[in-house]
Amino acid sequence: DGGITQSPKYLFRKEGQNVTLSCEQNLNHDAMYWYRQDPGQGLRLIYYSQIVNDFQKGDIAEGYSVSREKKESFPLTVTSAQKNPTAFYLCASSSTGGSQPQHFGDGTRLSIL
Amino acid sequence: QKEVEQDPGPLSVPEGAIVSLNCTYSNSAFQYFMWYRQYSRKGPELLMYTYSSGNKEDGRFTAQVDKSSKYISLFIRDSQPSDSATYLCAMSGGFGNEKLTFGTGTRLTIIP
Numbered sequence: 001d002g003g004i005t006q007s008p009k010y011l012f013r014k015e016g017q018n019v020t021l022s023c024e025q026n027l028n029h030d031a032m033y034w035y036r037q038d039p040g041q042g043l044r045l046i047y048y049s050q051i052v053n054d055f056q057k058g059d060i061a062e063g064y065s066v067s068r069e070k071k072e073s074f075p076l077t078v079t080s081a082q083k084n085p086t087a088f089y090l091c092a093s094s095s096t097g098g099s100q101p102q103h104f105g106d107g108t109r110l111s112i113l
Numbered sequence: 114q115k116e117v118e119q120d121p122g123p124l125s126v127p128e129g130a131i132v133s134l135n136c137t138y139s140n141s142a143f144q145y146f147m148w149y150r151q152y153s154r155k156g157p158e159l160l161m162y163t164y165s166s167g168n169k170e171d172g173r174f175t176a177q178v179d180k181s182s183k184y185i186s187l188f189i190r191d192s193q194p195s196d197s198a199t200y201l202c203a204m205s206g207g208f209g210n211e212k213l214t215f216g217t218g219t220r221l222t223i224i225p
Contacts, residue, residue, distance in 0.1 A: 004156075040121065042201070042215035043157075058212075090156055099145040099207045104156035 002027045004105035006091050012113045013078065013085060021076045021108045023091035032074035033092040033102060036060060043090065049074055050096055078110060086111050116140050119202055119216030127224050132189040136202035136216045139183065143204040143214075146178050148187045151199045151218065160200075161187065192223045 004025045013019045025032065031050045035043040045058030049068040063082025068074055074093075078085045088109050092102040119136045126132055134148075145164055149157035161176040163169045169176045175188040185204075189196055202216040 006156075040217060042117070042119075042217045043203075043213075045212065048212075092156075099205045099211045101145075101147055101159050101162045102213060103159060104149075106156045107154070109154070 004091055004093055004103060006089075006105035006108050008108060009106070011108055011110045013110060014113050016080045018077055018079050019110065021078070021089055021091075021110070023074045023076065023105060024072055025074075025091075025093045025105075026072060027093055027103065028071075029093035029103075030071070030096045031094045031100075031102075032068070033094075034058075034064070034066065034074070034076045035090045035092065037088040037090055037107075046076065046089075114139060116214050117202065117204065117216045120219055121217055123220040123222060125222045125224055126192060128192060128194060130192050130223075132192050132196070132221060132223075134187045134189075134200050134202075134219050134221070136185050136204075137183055138185075138204060138214075140204075140206070140214070141180075141183070142206040144207045145205045146176070146185050147203040147213070148174075148176055149201040149203060150196075151201060153198075157201055194223045194225050197222045 007022045033048040034046040044060050047066040049055035065077045090107045091105045094100040094102045117138045148161040150160050151157040163176050166178050166180045173190045177186040199218040199220045201218045203213045205213050
């Protein structure tokens with residue numbers, strides 16, 4: 001079954017700690033994305049990558065970092081510099097070439113301890 | 114002003130009713146329009162994907178795009194309790210401008 005797997009489903013962060021959210025896809029998509037979803041707000045783009053070893057900042061990249069060493073994987077690190085990390089984080093992927101629709105994983109909910 | 118405006122609801126309708134969900138936008142460069150359904154604590158699921166103006170039907174769902182009015186709609190016929198979810202509109206400008214811009218979502222409840 002093709003899809004996007006995000007783990008863990010729930011994550012807790014202590015003050016001053018970096019945490020990494022996992023995103024894996026087996027859809028053979030070139031492009032991958034990270035969004036943050038807060039109550040009452042639309043999805044906001046954190047980072048995106050259209051090809052392995054390349055990625056670009058989205059609208060709210062400060063306090064986050066990513067890597068894209070493999071086509072299937074696009075992990076997101078929430079660093080201690082992100083002062084308000086509590087949110088629902090969504091990973092998505094799409095084919096490239098034209099404006100292909102994005103498909104989403106089931107998210108990771110990050111909370112502060 | 115946000116690029117995409119969507120009434121957050123909540124919207125409650127009886128089972129079997131026709132539901133109309135809407136978004137307006139300000140960026141005339143948007144050409145691709147999507148509707149996603151999101152259940153609580155789940156990721157958004159793509160429902161409809163349309164290009165430019167016109168209608169698209171898929172089962173009980175119909176998407177309409179009116180680019181002249183910068184207005185898109187999603188209609189749900191014969192609504193079911195399983196349709197209770199948050200519905201997100203999203204749009205993009207196409208090749209070279211593929212970033213998706215989302216509405217805030219409308220929370221829909223179908224009352225049995």
